Amino acid sequence: MSDDQRIYLPSQPLRPGDRYGILSDFEPGTRTLPAGFQIAPPFRPIPVDIVLEKDVAVTLRDGVTIYVDVLRPAGTDPVPVIVAWSPYGKGQGTSTSVMGVFGLVGLDNGILSGLAKFEAPDPAYWCARGYAICNPDVRGVASSEGDSVLWDRQEGLDCYDLIEWLAGQEWCTGKVAMSGTSYLAVSQWFTAAEQPPHLAAINPWEGVSDVYRDLVLRGGMPDTGFARQLRDFSFWGLGRKEDIVAEAERYPLMTDLWQDKIPDFDRITVPAYVVASYSNTLHTAGTFRAWRRMASAEKWLRVHNTQEWPDYYDEANVEDLRRFFDHYLKDEDNGWEHTPRVRYSVLDLRGGDRVGVAAGEFPPADVTPTNYYLDGRSRALTTTVPADAVPAAYDVGANPDVVSFVVRFDRETVLVGYPKAHLWVEAHGADDMDLFVLVQKLDAHGTPLQAFTTPNQGPMVQDLTERGATILRYKGSDGRLRVSLRHLDEQLSTADVPAHSFDRVEKLAPGEIVDVEVDLLPVGLVFHPGEQLRLVVSGRNLLGPMMPRLVEYTPANSGRHVIHTGGEHASYLRLPVQTG
Structure with missing residues (x-):
């Protein structure tokens, strides 16, 4: 473990405010919520009697005590349990912050009971179908003891201990699962890698899987806007919290600290139902990476065409997840094993998306990676190498400060899989380059096509996504790299x-x-x-920050960037073209 490299800040106690919900008070005890109980007017009533065991103490292997809420169906029959592991307060479901997030994306707060953690399964649904839900306050959060950490092996060890404690309770069948989006997805990679004996299945629904590459130093650039927000507004407690921003500043290269924040994918062998999207600039790379690398023999991938919260709480998707959990936690012979291992989406960006396309793998077997070469003279993308070596360049800070290349398709062309850019580059007046790359879809007249990922497409979301908030509006496939950090990892590549x-x-x-x-x-x-497809190369972030209102990263660029094309320096864009 990399404790000597961790940097901590004092936490602040959880106090009434926009992140404080009705169940946030520390109130140990057991009570029964009767069918029809409604925690507050916006939320749905619960359909069955639910036993709420509040602020139950659980002692971890190092002696630290955390507190959890357990919500389970009333009765004496043992049930399996689903864990929602995150630093978000276990009473936050009724907070104004969570209600505001739902309002922003266009979800009705009435689709949930208010008993769920943020981004977590709703006890109203799951208890009615014979499951318990465990909502923990993790290490260092709220009244739980210890210092909080952000996405590393410590969380896996802690959740291992909680799973084994839950499995031993008299009301539990001994089978435990995990589910949830974002932070709750990330914690599942780390927990599954520790292989707790009673973990029967996981359901990671979009989440990073490498803190360095996905969160704080994507492409080697210290872009810490969301990490700062996560640090400052998600770890309320009595002890200390990890200062991920200070760590990124002190350790800009890969160290043991960052290695501990990469799950051991080879040790993830539990059945997994993974959900991903193409459009979440925080989660997309990490979710697909984990899917590729995890060792589970029984793993499924579904790639949807919206944003994670509408997708997670969609009734049909919840029912689909229940079939998975019923199969592995209740041993039901419901045919889940015949579900296609991959179900992917094809975005049209004009309202004609295809969803649920079945395949045995991702990319599908009928995909052929195809090189499209950059031609600096015509600014075209061609499938043959241009004979003439013609560079394209831009001056940093100038207008324009981009170079782009376009191909027009004369027949229907479908891309499914992993694109990449292989560029020959040179810097004039500088010894480094921060490069940003974007692949856009254009209509026949050259207009960029985009699509909102949320039900709310009104003026506020229009404003927020005009420059930034990329998780709410899809504008294309992007990537970035600091050129001085171009060395490839031969084992991972x-x-x-x-x-x-x-x-x-x-x-x-x-x-x-x-x-x-x-x-x-x-x-x-x-x-x-x-x-048409347009490839854009620039020295600035072409999409803006991933979340609303984040501080935008300022690239460390100066001078002139030259992109070489043709001849001996034939730069190309590699595209996954479906040939079937």
């Missing part, structure tokens, strides 16, 4: 997905031309005849 080691700095010499590989977010995208 594949032909489709480059992975950089981030363990060394290789500055550019004057006149030096180097090749770099930039991994782009996975895509599922259809182009109709006449529509």
